[in-house]
Amino acid sequence: MGNFIRNIALSAIVSVSFVSAALAQAFVFTAVPDEDEMRLRQRFDKVAVYLTRELGVKVRYIPVKSYAAAVTAFRNNHVHLAWFGGLAGVRARLLVPGSEAIVQGYEDRFFITYFIAHASTGLRPADGFPAGIAGRTFTFGSKGSTSGRLMPEFYIRKHLKQAPAKAFARVGFSGDHSRTIALVQSGAYAVGAVNFKVWANEMKAGHIDPAKVSVIWKTPPYPDYQWTIRGDVDTVWGRGFKARVTRALLDMTDTDLLASFPRKGFVPAKNSDYKPILDVARSIKLID
Amino acid sequence: MRRSERVSTSFGFLGVGLFCLVFADLSVSTLDPWQEMARMARGLVTPDFLAVDRLGEALLQTLAFALLGVALGVVAGFGLALVFHVRVVRWGCAFVRAIHELFWALLFLQMLGLTALTGILAIALPYAGIFAKVYSEILEEAGPRAADTLPAGSGIVSAFFFARLPDAFVHLKSYTFYRVECGLRSSAVLGFVGLPTLGFYLESAFKQGHYSEVSALLFLFYVVIATLRLWMRPRLIPVYLLIAPFVLAGGAEISLDNIVRFFTNDIVPYPLRSADVLDITAWTAFGTWTWELVADQALPGIVATLVLTQIALVGSGVLTLVFFPLVSRRFLGPVGRTAGHAFLVVVRSTPEYILAYVLLQFWGPSMLPAIVALSLHNGAIIGHLVGRFSDELALRPDHPRGLDLYAYEVVPRVYGQFLAFLFYRWEVILRETAILGILGIQTLGFYVDSAIAEIRLDRAMFLIVITALLNIAVDGLSRAIRARLRLATTPEIQ
Numbered sequence: 001m002g003n004f005i006r007n008i009a010l011s012a013i014v015s016v017s018f019v020s021a022a023l024a025q026a027f028v029f030t031a032v033p034d035e036d037e038m039r040l041r042q043r044f045d046k047v048a049v050y051l052t053r054e055l056g057v058k059v060r061y062i063p064v065k066s067y068a069a070a071v072t073a074f075r076n077n078h079v080h081l082a083w084f085g086g087l088a089g090v091r092a093r094l095l096v097p098g099s100e101a102i103v104q105g106y107e108d109r110f111f112i113t114y115f116i117a118h119a120s121t122g123l124r125p126a127d128g129f130p131a132g133i134a135g136r137t138f139t140f141g142s143k144g145s146t147s148g149r150l151m152p153e154f155y156i157r158k159h160l161k162q163a164p165a166k167a168f169a170r171v172g173f174s175g176d177h178s179r180t181i182a183l184v185q186s187g188a189y190a191v192g193a194v195n196f197k198v199w200a201n202e203m204k205a206g207h208i209d210p211a212k213v214s215v216i217w218k219t220p221p222y223p224d225y226q227w228t229i230r231g232d233v234d235t236v237w238g239r240g241f242k243a244r245v246t247r248a249l250l251d252m253t254d255t256d257l258l259a260s261f262p263r264k265g266f267v268p269a270k271n272s273d274y275k276p277i278l279d280v281a282r283s284i285k286l287i288d
Numbered sequence: 289m290r291r292s293e294r295v296s297t298s299f300g301f302l303g304v305g306l307f308c309l310v311f312a313d314l315s316v317s318t319l320d321p322w323q324e325m326a327r328m329a330r331g332l333v334t335p336d337f338l339a340v341d342r343l344g345e346a347l348l349q350t351l352a353f354a355l356l357g358v359a360l361g362v363v364a365g366f367g368l369a370l371v372f373h374v375r376v377v378r379w380g381c382a383f384v385r386a387i388h389e390l391f392w393a394l395l396f397l398q399m400l401g402l403t404a405l406t407g408i409l410a411i412a413l414p415y416a417g418i419f420a421k422v423y424s425e426i427l428e429e430a431g432p433r434a435a436d437t438l439p440a441g442s443g444i445v446s447a448f449f450f451a452r453l454p455d456a457f458v459h460l461k462s463y464t465f466y467r468v469e470c471g472l473r474s475s476a477v478l479g480f481v482g483l484p485t486l487g488f489y490l491e492s493a494f495k496q497g498h499y500s501e502v503s504a505l506l507f508l509f510y511v512v513i514a515t516l517r518l519w520m521r522p523r524l525i526p527v528y529l530l531i532a533p534f535v536l537a538g539g540a541e542i543s544l545d546n547i548v549r550f551f552t553n554d555i556v557p558y559p560l561r562s563a564d565v566l567d568i569t570a571w572t573a574f575g576t577w578t579w580e581l582v583a584d585q586a587l588p589g590i591v592a593t594l595v596l597t598q599i600a601l602v603g604s605g606v607l608t609l610v611f612f613p614l615v616s617r618r619f620l621g622p623v624g625r626t627a628g629h630a631f632l633v634v635v636r637s638t639p640e641y642i643l644a645y646v647l648l649q650f651w652g653p654s655m656l657p658a659i660v661a662l663s664l665h666n667g668a669i670i671g672h673l674v675g676r677f678s679d680e681l682a683l684r685p686d687h688p689r690g691l692d693l694y695a696y697e698v699v700p701r702v703y704g705q706f707l708a709f710l711f712y713r714w715e716v717i718l719r720e721t722a723i724l725g726i727l728g729i730q731t732l733g734f735y736v737d738s739a740i741a742e743i744r745l746d747r748a749m750f751l752i753v754i755t756a757l758l759n760i761a762v763d764g765l766s767r768a769i770r771a772r773l774r775l776a777t778t779p780e781i782q
Contacts, residue, residue, distance in 0.1 A: 033492075041341070062402070063480035065491070068741045069397065076546045078401045093744055118320075137317060137653055143741035165730075172652045179495055186653050187320045207497075212320060259681070287744055288558045 006084060011024045020264040022045060025236055027051070031083035032070045033063070034145065034195065043260030047282065050257055054248035057237060067144030078136060080233055081245065083261070086111070086146035086224040086277040091287065098231020101271050102242070103249040103262035109273075110221030112196040116180075117216045118187045129159040130217045133247040136190040138164065139172040141180050145195075146224050150176055152193030154280045155219055178202060197203065197262065225261075226269045294773050298605075308595040312659070317652030324497075324649050331499020337772075339501045340489050347508060347558030350368025350485040353533035354475035355406075357411025358468055359529055364412065364420020370448075372424035378437055385417030386759030387734070389474045391752055393481050394740050399545075399550045404536035407483045411474050415467065422463055429569070430456035461522075466673075476509060477639055485638070494642060508639060514633045536690055539696060554627045554745040561746075581747060586754050589732035593758070596655060596731060597718045600662035604717065605710050608674055608698065614705075615675035618683070628675075636668035644724050658724045666717055670709045677705050708775040711766040715759050722755070732758070 029051075032127060038053055044061040051059040056108040060081060064070045067088045073079045075095045084092060101244075115130060115248055117123040123132050141148020160167040162198055170187060177198035184192040185208065199215070202208050222243045234241050250266050258265065281287040370376050393410035396584060400406045435451040479487025487506055493501035553561060559577050583754030588778035613619040614628030640661045647657035679697055687697055698708075722733020732755045 015337070016397055026600075065480065066741065067486065068743055069402075069482050071743055073401060076398075076401050076543065095443075139653075172653050173558055176495055178497065182324060182497060183648075186324045186649055187317070190317075190646055209323070236675065288744065 018104050019233040026060045027055065027081070027233075027237065027246050028060045028062055028079045029072050029081040029083070030062050030064050030073055030079045032067050032085050032088050032144075033065060034085065034142075034198070043063050047252075047257060047260060050252065050254070051245075051248055054251070055241075055244055056235075063163070067142055068197045071144075074099075074230070077230065080227045080236075084223070084226060084262060085144075086226070086274055087150045087286070088144055088146070088283055089226050089228045089279045090274050090281060091144075092228055093274075093288070096230060099228055100231065100242075101226040101269045101274060102246045103266045104223070104264045104269035104273070105261055106267055107197065107263055108225045108269075109160045109223060109267070111147060111224035112221055113151045113219045114196050114199050114215045115152065115191060115217040115219075116184050116194055116213055118184055118189075119189045119212050119214070120187060122188050123191070123216045125214065125216050128157060128217075131159060133216075134160050135169055137170045137188075138168040138174070139180055139189040139192040140164075141174055141177050141192075141194065143173050145177075146222075147195040148180065148193055149173075150277070150284070150286060151219055151222055151280060153286075154221050154284055157284055178207075181208060181213065185209060187212075191216075201262070211283070223273050223279075225263075226274070227266075238263050294703060296777075297769060297773060298603070298707070301598075301605075302602055303597050308598045311418035311591075311595050314656045315652070315654050315660075316656065317654070321649045325619070326498050327497060328515045328646065328649075329499075330501045334500045335504040335507050337504045340493070340504055342489070343504070343508070346479075346484060346486045346489055346505075348535045349477075349483070350472065350475045351512070351528075352535040353407040353411060353478065354468065355483055355525075355575040356408045356469040356529050356536070357475065358415055358464075358471035359525075360408060360412035360413030360462055361419050361467075364416035368416065368420035369423035372420055377420070381417040381420045382763060383417070383756050385421070386715070386719070386756035387414060387533050387752055388722050389414055389723070389731075390481060391736060391755075392475065393478050393483065394748075395550075395745075395752075398482065398554065399547045400484055401546070403539060403542055404533075405542065407475070407478055407485070407536070410478060411471055413759040414685075415471065417480060419467070425435065425454060426456050426459045426463065430459075436766070450666065462633070465520065468520060469513060472509075472513060472516075473637065473639075480639075480641070490639070490642075502642075506642075510630075510633050510637055511698075513637045514630065541738070552675045555749040556742070557746045557750070574745055577678060578750075582749055585735040585747075586732070586751060588750070589735050590728060590754070590758060592699075592729060593718065593721050593731040593733070593755075595661070596729065596764075597714070598722045599655075599659050600717050600721070601710065601714055602668070603659055603663025604666035604670060604713065605706075606669040607663050608706060608710065611667055611671025612678060612702075613694060613698075615672060616678040616698070618678050618681065618693065628730045628751075629672075630667045632672050634677075635664050638665075640665045640720055641724070648697065655729055656723070658729050661724070662717055662720055662737075662760055666713055667719075670713055672707050672708050674702055696760060702774050704773075707773065709771060711770050711775070714766045715763045718759055718762055719755075 018038060029048070030042075031040060031253075041063050046143070048059045048061040051089065064073060069083065069110050070079075072080055074082045074084075074092045082089075082092065084219065089101055092159065093101065114222055115133070117130075118132070121132075121136065121277070123130055140152060156164050156167060158164075164171045166244045170189075170193075172183070173194070174183050174189075177195045178194040180189075180194045181202055183189045196218070199208075227240055228246060233245070246268070249269065252266060302555045316695075340346070368377055368381060372381070387765075389410050392413055393406060395434060396406040396409050400409075433448055434455055437449055457714055475485050476487045476490070479485040479489070480491050482488065485507055490502060490505045491497075493505065554705055555575055557574055559570050559573035611632060615625055616627070620628060628716055643661035643664055644657045647660055678701075681698065681701055683697065687693060722736065724731065724733075732751060736748050736751045736755065739745070739751060
């Protein structure tokens with residue numbers, strides 16, 4: 001009850017400075033929910049334990065439901081560090097001046113989207129863009145995803161010279177990569193675009209029947225996931241805090257922890273690494 | 289004479305629905321639904337209550353958000369109902385209830401973050417708008433006889449409490465009770481956008497294809513809804529309301545800066561955001577911005593929304609007439625009715641989003657799964673209400689039986705009430721078309737969702753206002769039709 005009344009009172013009168021002074025500051029991070037959301041909490045709670053040990057401050061993970069929710073929480077200063085996809089990271093850094101991409105996964109320097117098709121389409125794997133997908137049904141992943149939305153849409157517009165809504169009989173947004181695979185596998189959609197890491201995971205888990213759904217094209221590589229941190233963390237947790245977070249993330253070598261991403265390891269990153277993503281997002285008008 | 293007008297109105301709507309079918313894409317394109325269907329069926333018969341972490345917590349949160357949200361809505365709505373004759377109040381209420389709870393939640397998430405207040409307000413605000421309207425109608429229709437007998441010079445306040453309120457109280461109570469069930473559904477669905485209610489886990493489990501967890505969560509929710517009458521006792525309500533805030537305690541803190549930023553920056557159209565008031569180029573850019581939004585999203589969105597709504601409205605009506613005998617004393621014995629109740633609880637408590645997804649697997653992406661999902665959901669809700677209403681009918685001892693009873697006695701006698709419920713539900717169906725983006729149906733709600741996904745709150749707000757205006761128009765039309773047909777403006781809910 002006390003908490004509830006406090007919330008209501010706060011919303012009415014009190015400003016942010018009071019609140020942050022009144023509450024012990026935990027360092028909070030989140031991650032975009034790109035796959036197996038059910039396990040995200042378990043996996044990232046382990047990462048929180050690791051970071052708490054490395055940084056000597058209380059670190060907490062909070063789960064969010066969507067890419068936009070992750071960006072919003074970062075912007076509202078409810079989370080201070082986030083594991084973003086390329087596009088979400090670019091959006092977040094535009095909204096929070098001073099925030100920085102600090103670390104990316106080894107694989108994120110050359111990320112790839114797979115175009116997958118149901119067997120009945122007769123589409124075969126090819127080196128060039130599969131122009132035969134025009135006029136069929138097509139599903140993206142989440143609306144805010146880099147690999148499930150931004151890059152596939154960019155290549156569709158480039159090669160088919162039309163917006164997806166015009167180029168296909170119907171365009172859906174499955175919500176995430178696992179769902180995209182399930183929908184194309186069942187033939188609900190004829191073609192879809194999926195993150196190559198998730199495809200490999202689902203293949204390993206035995207969820208994919210190669211007789212029903214297969215990869216027909218691989219996009220050229222682009223930069224994707226990264227850890228982005230707010231610019232004001234040093235003022236809250238002391239000078240050099242950002243550098244210590246960066247170090248802790250780069251030093252994460254435990255295979256169990258890395259498997260939660262899943263990445264081979266982490267390498268340094270900077271905002272300019274994501275210039276190509278920003279340009280593509282602007283070119284297809286996903287960012288003003 | 290009156291009856292024939294009701295019949296002709298029904299045929300009119302049927303005609304509009306059929307006409308809309310011409311523009312609806314109903315193609316069936318799925319090839320291989322059986323693998324996924326088999327997994328779903330297996331999940332359904334093997335509910336796994338242990339697999340869901342925080343199942344009890346999710347259930348408590350769902351109840352707490354629903355109860356606090358509805359309670360706040362009742363208090364605010366009742367207050368507003370007393371001044372409902374003021375035009376600004378009426379319009380304000382129409383506006384807040386025209387926006388789906390999910391969109392309210394998404395807006396409050398921007399301002400308040402993942403806090404208890406976000407969830408409570410997302411329910412309380414639209415519900416206050418609904419309560420204000422319905423309460424004021426109930427109070428208006430309360431018989432004036434008691435008030436007429438008061439001595440001259442009785443104060444307004446005592447007249448209200450001693451003459452008007454007692455007469456209306458039963459109706460206020462039964463309507464409020466009905467809204468608690470709606471509040472539970474709303475609360476569960478708020479989980480889809482991140483509040484920690486059942487919907488949070490339901491959506492995750494469903495998206496990942498963990499169907500045993502899905503069925504565990506759904507069963508739990510069905511039981512809560514089906515037993516509502518047992519635990520929702522007037523005497524216990526204060527106890528629940530005292531406990532609820534403790535359940536919701538915690539979460540992010542609220543910052544005034546974020547709220548101010550939302551109003552002064554986020555929802556200001558992008559071209560005007562940092563421009564001078566007299567900057568002509570900014571205003572030109574704003575013109576282009578508006579026009580593009582209207583031409584590319586609002587207009588096609590309105591067409592798709594209306595086409596889907598009109599067909600689903602007819603579908604809901606037809607299914608209501610099929611469903612209501614399943615729970616009616618007039619047609620079934622206790623065993624049959626219990627089965628009927630269970631069936632309707634399942635159909636109306638399963639979120640439309642999940643119904644639509646299951647049907648999407650069968651039929652592929654088109655308007656068909658959306659129409660059927662919306663019709664099933666709303667048909668089950670109205671069927672439940674009409675069924676209850678039919679229980680109240682007094683029949684002659686020599687009444688016909690079976691199909692004759694249905695077609696010549698019960699349906700004609702419940703028809704007015706049936707239409708009242710259906711027209712009343714019209715704007716609700718319109719709002720519900722918002723959450724079917726997975727089907728690739730580009731309703732207004734689809735574009736609002738896209739704008740929020742792109743964190744373009746200026747566009748989201750613009751489209752939400754258009755959605756609200758469309759809702760207000762439909763609401764006004766429905767009101768006019770109900771008045772013309774002399775249907776009760778407020779459906780009688782026992």
